Amino acid sequence: MMQAATYATAALVFAIGLYGVISNHDMIKICVSLSVMESSLVLVLVALAFREGGAAPIMDTDAVRYVDPLPHALSLTAIVIGAGVISLALGLTVMVYRHYGTTDIRRVFGVRR
Amino acid sequence: MTTRAYAVAIAAVAAAGLGYVLLSYAVTDGALLPVAARYVTDGVRDTASINIVSGVLLDYRAFDTLGEATVILAAVAAVSALFSGSTIGTDSHGAGLLVQRSVSYLAGFFWLFPVYIIANGHLSPGGGFQGGVSLAVLIVLLNVVFGTRVGSQRIGVKHLHWAESLSAAAFIAIGAVGIVQGGGFLANLSAGFPAGSPGSLISAGAIPLLNLVIGVKVASGLASIFYDLISGDRVAP
Amino acid sequence: MLEVAFVLLLVLLVVTALGAVLIRGYITSIIVLSVFSVVTTVIFAFLQAVDVAMAEAVIGAGLMTAIFVTAVSRTQKVRRDRKERSL
Numbered sequence: 063m064m065q066a067a068t069y070a071t072a073a074l075v076f077a078i079g080l081y082g083v084i085s086n087h088d089m090i091k092i093c094v095s096l097s098v099m100e101s102s103l104v105l106v107l108v109a110l111a112f113r114e115g116g117a118a119p120i121m122d123t124d125a126v127r128y129v130d131p132l133p134h135a136l137s138l139t140a141i142v143i144g145a146g147v148i149s150l151a152l153g154l155t156v157m158v159y160r161h162y163g164t165t166d167i168r169r170v171f172g173v174r175r
Numbered sequence: 176m177t178t179r180a181y182a183v184a185i186a187a188v189a190a191a192g193l194g195y196v197l198l199s200y201a202v203t204d205g206a207l208l209p210v211a212a213r214y215v216t217d218g219v220r221d222t223a224s225i226n227i228v229s230g231v232l233l234d235y236r237a238f239d240t241l242g243e244a245t246v247i248l249a250a251v252a253a254v255s256a257l258f259s260g261s262t263i264g265t266d267s268h269g270a271g272l273l274v275q276r277s278v279s280y281l282a283g284f285f286w287l288f289p290v291y292i293i294a295n296g297h298l299s300p301g302g303g304f305q306g307g308v309s310l311a312v313l314i315v316l317l318n319v320v321f322g323t324r325v326g327s328q329r330i331g332v333k334h335l336h337w338a339e340s341l342s343a344a345a346f347i348a349i350g351a352v353g354i355v356q357g358g359g360f361l362a363n364l365s366a367g368f369p370a371g372s373p374g375s376l377i378s379a380g381a382i383p384l385l386n387l388v389i390g391v392k393v394a395s396g397l398a399s400i401f402y403d404l405i406s407g408d409r410v411a412p
Numbered sequence: 413m414l415e416v417a418f419v420l421l422l423v424l425l426v427v428t429a430l431g432a433v434l435i436r437g438y439i440t441s442i443i444v445l446s447v448f449s450v451v452t453t454v455i456f457a458f459l460q461a462v463d464v465a466m467a468e469a470v471i472g473a474g475l476m477t478a479i480f481v482t483a484v485s486r487t488q489k490v491r492r493d494r495k496e497r498s499l
Contacts, residue, residue: 064418068459071422075429077188082433084184090438090484094445097476098429101452104468108461113207118460119227120299121219122374128227129460130211131218135231139243141467142304142393145476146250149400152483153254156404159487228463292466300462305470312474319478397475404482 068109075102089155089165093148100144107137222363223370224297224379232302233385237361240385241346244392248343251396255336258403263332269322278320285313289390296386297379303389310394315401323405332402338395345388349381418458425451442480449473 075098082095111133117125119134155165162170207215214227214235222230232240269275289306296302318326353362364370368380377383428448435441449472456465 063415064459067419067422068455071425073192074426076191078426078429078433080187080191081184084180084187086433090480090487091433091441093483094441094480095433097445097472098432098448101448101468101472102429104464105452105455108456108459108464111461112459116460118300118462119215119218120462121225121227122298128207128215130207131214131227131231132208132211134228134461134464135236137461137464138228138232138304138467139240141464141471142308143243143246145308145397145471146247146400148476149397149404149479150250150253152479153257153400153404156483156486157257165487226463300466302463305463305466308467308470308475312470312478315475315478401479401482404479404486 064114065109065112068105068112072102072105072109075099075105087166087168089158089167090152092167093151093155096151097144097148100140100148104137104140104144107133107140219373222379222382223373224382225374226297226299226302228300229297229302229382229386230379233382233389234361234363234380237350237363237385240389241350241361244343244346244389247393247396248339251339251399254400254403258406261406263323263327263402263406269318269325270320274320278316282313282317285316289313289394293386293390294376294383297382298374298376303386304393306386307390307393308397310390311397311401314394314398318401318405327402330398332399335395335399335402338391339399342388342392342395346385346392349384349388352381414458418455421451421455421458425455438484439481442477442484445480446473446477449476 079095079097079099079102082098083092086092086095111130113127113129116127116129117123119128119131158170159165164170206212214231218227218230219225222234224230224234270278289309291306292301292309293303293306296306314326314330317329350361352368353366354360356362356366358366363380363382366381369378370380371378373379425448428444428451432441432445432448435444449468452472453465453469456462456468
C-alpha cells in the first residue's frame with residue numbers, strides 16, 4: 063500500500079514540477095521546479111527499493127527481510143549530482159542576470175507578447 | 176500563457192503519469208532481485224562493511240562513484256569558468272555580534288557532526304556524501320555569520336580547489352593500489368586492504384579511506400561553487 | 413496509525429510542492445522548497461532508506477537553500493546608496 067501511494071504521489075509531484083518548468087518565465091523559479099522534479103524521481107527510486115516489513119540495510123540487526131540497497135546507492139549519487147547540476151543552473155542564471163539585467167527568459171530571448 | 180502551452184503541459188503530465196503507473200505495475204512485490212539479494216546476503220563478507228549502501232557505493236560499484244565524483248568536478252569546473260573574471264567581495268559584515276559570539280563558541284561542536292558522519296560511514300547511516308555536504312554547509316555558515324572577508328581568508332577558494340584536485344587524485348591512487356596488488360581497479364579486500372572485524376571503527380579495508388576522500392571532495396566542490404556564486408559584483412552590461 | 417501518518421505526509425508533500433512551484437515571491441518559494449525537502453526526508457525514513465534520508469536532509473534543506481538564496485541575492489538590483497550588510 064505504501065509503495066503504491068508513494069508512486070502516485072511521485073507522479074503528481076513530477077507533474078507539478080513539470081508544470082512549473084513549462085509555465086514559469088523566471089529562471090530561478092524554473093530551477094526550483096527542476097529541484098521538485100528531481101526529488102520526485104528519487105522518491106520513485108526509494109519506493110522501488112521498499113519491501114513490506116523490510117529493515118534498513120544496516121547489518122547489525124537480526125532482521126530477516128531487508129529493503130533493496132541498490133536503489134539507495136543510486137539515488138544517493140543522484141541527489142548529490144542533482145545538487146551540483148542545479149548549482150550550475152543557478153550560476154548560469156546569475157551570469158545571465160549580469161549580462162542582460164533580468165532573469166525573465168522572455169526578455170532574455172526577446173520574445174514579444 | 177497560451178492554450179497551446181496548456182495542452183503541452185497536460186499531455187506531458189498525462190504521459191508522465193502513465194509511465195509511473197506502468198512502472199508500479201512492473202515491480203513485483205516481495206523477494207529481492209538476484210543482485211540485491213547477493214548484496215544483502217554476502218555484503219558483509221565481501222566488503223566487511225556493516226552499512227550495505229556504503230559497501231555498494233564504495234566497493235561493488237566504486238567505479239560508478241568515481242564517475243559521479245567526476246560529474247561534480249565537471250560542475251565545479253564549469254561554475255569556476257563562468258565566474259573566472261570576478262573576485263569575492265569583502266564588503267559583507269556578517270550577522271550581528273550576538274550571533275557571531277555564540278557561533279564562535281559552538282563552531283567546534285558543529286565540526287563534530289560531519290567528522291562523525293564520515294568516520295562512521297561504514298557502520299551507520301551516512302558516509303562521505305552526507306558528511307561532505309554538511310562540511311560545505313558549515314563553510315557556508317561561517318561565511319554568512321562572520322562575513323565573506325573573514326570566511327574567505329580562513330578557507331579560501333585556492334585551498335578548496337587544491338583540496339578538490341588532491342582528493343580526486345587520492346581516489347584514483349587508492350584505486351590504483353588495487354591494480355598494483357593484482358585485484359583490479361578499486362578492489363577492496365581482494366587487494367589486500369585489511370578487513371578488520373566488521374562492526375569496529377577500523378574495518379572494511381579501503382571504505383573509510385574512500386569515505387574520507389569523497390567527503391573532502393564533495394565538501395570542497397560544493398563550497399567552491401558557493402564561493403563562485405557569491406563572488407563579484409553586478410557589472411554593467 | 414502509521415499508514416495514516418504516511419498518507420498525511422504524502423498530502424503535505426504535494427501541498428509543499430505546489431507551494432514551491434506556484435508562490436510568486438522568491439524567498440517564500442525557496443523556504444517552502446526547503447520544507448518540501450524536510451517532508452521528503454521523513455518519507456524516506458518511513459521507507460527505510462536512512463542513507464538517502466540523511467543526504468536529502470543535508471542537501472535539500474541545508475545546502476540548496478543557501479545556494480538558492482545566494483543566487484537570488486545576486487540577481488536583485490544592487491542598492492548603491494547604502495552599505496550592504498548581508499551577502
